[in-house]
Amino acid sequence: MYYDENLMKNVLKEKYAKIERKIQVKRDATSRISDFKPIYKEFTFTEAKAQSDRCLQCPIEPFYGLHSNIEFCRTGCPLHNDTLGWIKHTRENEVKNAFELSNILSPFPEVLGRVCPQDSLCQGSCTLSKTEFGSVTIGGIEVYLNEEAFEKGLKPYYGEDKAKSGKKVAIIGSGPAGMSCATFLLREGIEVEIFEKADRAGGLLTYGIPNFKIDKDVIQRRYDWMIEAGLKVHLNSEITDEEQMQELLNSFDVVFVGVGAPSGRKSGMKNEEAKGVYQVMDILTHIQKNVFESFYDSILQDKNIVVVGGGDSAMDALRASIRIGAKSVKCLYRRDEENMPGSKKELVNAREEGVEFQFLVSPKEITIDDDDNVTGIVCQKTELTEPDSSGRRKLNIIEGSEHTIPCDIIVLALGFDNVKFPWFDSAGIVTGKWNDISVDKDKRTSNAKIFSGGDAVRGADLAVTSALDGRTAAYAIIKDFGL
Numbered sequence: 001m002y003y004d005e006n007l008m009k010n011v012l013k014e015k016y017a018k019i020e021r022k023i024q025v026k027r028d029a030t031s032r033i034s035d036f037k038p039i040y041k042e043f044t045f046t047e048a049k050a051q052s053d054r055c056l057q058c059p060i061e062p063f064y065g066l067h068s069n070i071e072f073c074r075t076g077c078p079l080h081n082d083t084l085g086w087i088k089h090t091r092e093n094e095v096k097n098a099f100e101l102s103n104i105l106s107p108f109p110e111v112l113g114r115v116c117p118q119d120s121l122c123q124g125s126c127t128l129s130k131t132e133f134g135s136v137t138i139g140g141i142e143v144y145l146n147e148e149a150f151e152k153g154l155k156p157y158y159g160e161d162k163a164k165s166g167k168k169v170a171i172i173g174s175g176p177a178g179m180s181c182a183t184f185l186l187r188e189g190i191e192v193e194i195f196e197k198a199d200r201a202g203g204l205l206t207y208g209i210p211n212f213k214i215d216k217d218v219i220q221r222r223y224d225w226m227i228e229a230g231l232k233v234h235l236n237s238e239i240t241d242e243e244q245m246q247e248l249l250n251s252f253d254v255v256f257v258g259v260g261a262p263s264g265r266k267s268g269m270k271n272e273e274a275k276g277v278y279q280v281m282d283i284l285t286h287i288q289k290n291v292f293e294s295f296y297d298s299i300l301q302d303k304n305i306v307v308v309g310g311g312d313s314a315m316d317a318l319r320a321s322i323r324i325g326a327k328s329v330k331c332l333y334r335r336d337e338e339n340m341p342g343s344k345k346e347l348v349n350a351r352e353e354g355v356e357f358q359f360l361v362s363p364k365e366i367t368i369d370d371d372d373n374v375t376g377i378v379c380q381k382t383e384l385t386e387p388d389s390s391g392r393r394k395l396n397i398i399e400g401s402e403h404t405i406p407c408d409i410i411v412l413a414l415g416f417d418n419v420k421f422p423w424f425d426s427a428g429i430v431t432g433k434w435n436d437i438s439v440d441k442d443k444r445t446s447n448a449k450i451f452s453g454g455d456a457v458r459g460a461d462l463a464v465t466s467a468l469d470g471r472t473a474a475y476a477i478i479k480d481f482g483l
C-alpha cells in the first residue's frame with residue numbers, strides 16, 4: 001500500500017493534533033503524601049471529549065480484522081475491548097451507549113482504566129503513539145465514561161433478567177481472575193459462590209495495589225452489585241485441604257481456581273529472618289488494613305525503611321511507606337535507572353513524593369543487634385558491562401565496595417512465585433515447573449471439572465490478563481453447560 005509519511009503527518013497535524021494530548025490532572029506531591037486518596041483526578045466531560053476527539057477512529061479492523069499483524073488500540077488490549085466504539089460514543093456524549101459497549105468484553109472497565117499499564121497495552125498500540133503527537137489517553141476516557149454512567153444511575157448487567165440455569169460454579173479466590181469469571185457466569189443466570197481466604201474481596205486489587213492508585217470503594221462497589229445480583233461471597237474461607245476441595249467438587253458443577261501467585265521471593269541474605277525484615281505483600285497488606293480502619297498505627301512510623309527491588313511493587317511499598325509516616329524511605333536496586341523493571345511513570349511519582357533511589361547496589365547481608373532487630377543492610381556497588389553481541393549487559397560486583405546503610409526495616413520486593421497447594425494433587429490439578437497450574441486454551445486444567453486462570457496460571461502478571469483468563473474460562477463453562 002502506498003504510504004506518504006509527510007502527507008499523513010500533515011493530515012494528523014491539521015485534523016487531530018490541534019488538540020493537545022492530556023493525561024488526568026495529578027495532585028501535587030505535598031498534598032498527595034498526606035493521605036491515601038488517588039493521585040489522579042478524573043477527566044471532566046470537556047476533557048474526556050477533547051481527548052476522544054483526538055482519536056483517528058482507525059479503519060483497520062474492517063480491512064484486516066483483530067487477529068492480523070496490524071496493531072491498533074484494540075489489538076493492544078488483552079480483552080480486545082471495543083475502544084474505538086466507546087471513544088466515539090463518549091465524543092458524542094452518548095454515555096449509556098459508551099457504558100454498555102465498554103462493559104461487554106470487560107468485567108470491570110472502571111477498574112482496569114485505573115490500573116492497566118496502558119502505555120504497553122492499548123495506548124502502546126494506538127496509531128498516534130507512533131507519532132510525535134502521542135497516543136489517545138484511553139484509560140482516562142474509560143474511567144470517565146463509566147464513572148459518568150454510575151453518576152447517572154446506570155448499573156452493570158449481571159443477568160438479572162435471565163432465567164436461572166440450575167448450574168452452580170464455585171470460585172476459589174476473589175481477585176480479578178475470579179471476579180471476572182463470576183461476572184460472565186452471572187450474566188448467563190449461573191449461580192456462583194466465591195470462597196476467599198482474606199477478610200475482604202478483590203485479591204491484589206484490594207490488598208496489593210495501594211489505595212492511592214485505586215480507591216477500594218471502586219472494587220467493593222462492583223462486588224456489591226454482584227452480590228445484589230445473587231453472588232455469594234464467603235470471606236475468611238480458605239480452601240486448605242483435600243476434603244474441602246472434594247466437597248466443592250461434589251456440591252458444584254464446576255470449580256474455578258484463581259488463587260494467584262502468593263509467595264514472595266526470598267533474597268538469600270544472611271539474617272533474612274531477623275525482626276524488621278518483611279515481604280512486600282506483608283507491608284502493603286498491613287498498610288491497607290490501616291487505611292481501612294483509618295487507624296495510622298503502623299510498624300513503619302518514624303522508621304528508616306529500605307526497600308530492595310526495582311519493580312512496581314517496590315514503588316508501591318516505597319510510596320505507601322512515605323504516606324504512613326516513615327522517617328526515611330530508600331530504594332536499593334542492583335542495576336541502573338534505565339534498566340529498572342518498573343514503569344517510568346511510577347518512578348517519577350515516587351521521586352516527586354520523596355523516595356531516595358540508590359542504583360547499582362547489591363544487598364549482601366542484614367546486620368542485627370543482640371535482640372535480633374535489623375540495624376542495617378550491607379551492600380556492594382555494582383557495574384554493568386558493555387553490551388555483548390546479543391546486547392546483554394552483565395552485572396559485576398565491584399570488589400572492596402562494601403558499605404552499610406543503617407535502617408530499621410527492610411522490605412523485600414523481589415517478585416512472586418506460584419504455590420502448589422496441598423489439594424492440587426488429589427483434585428487432579430497438574431502443575432508446571434514453576435508450580436503454575438497447567439491449562440488448555442479454554443483454561444481447563446487436567447481435571448475437566450476444574451478451570452483456572454490469572455497469576456495461578458501465568459505467574460505474577462496483570463489484572464487485565466487475569467480478567468481475560470476469567471472471561472475465557474467462563475465462556476468455556478457456559479458452553480459446557482449448553483447455555
Ligand SMILES: Cc1cc2nc3c(=O)[nH]c(=O)nc-3n(C[C@H](O)[C@H](O)[C@H](O)COP(=O)(O)OP(=O)(O)OC[C@H]3O[C@@H](n4cnc5c(N)ncnc54)[C@H](O)[C@@H]3O)c2cc1C
Binds near residue numbers: 203258313421464
Ligand atoms: C503490589 C502489587 C501491585 C500491582 N499493581 C498492578 C497494577 O498497577 N496493574 C496491574 O494490572 N497489575 C498489578 N499487579 C498485578 C495484579 O494485581 C495481579 O496480576 C492480579 O491481581 C492477579 O489476579 P488473580 O485473580 O490471579 O490473583 P490475586 O489478585 O492474587 O487474587 C487471588 C485471591 O485468592 C485468594 N486465595 C489464595 N489462596 C486461597 C485459598 N486456598 N482459598 C481461598 N482463597 C484463596 C487470595 O486471598 C486472593 O484474594 C500488582 C501486583 C502487586 C503484588
Ligand code: SF4
Binds near residue numbers: 122
Ligand atoms: S482494559 Fe486496559 S488495556 Fe484494555 S482498553 Fe482498558 S485500559 Fe486499555
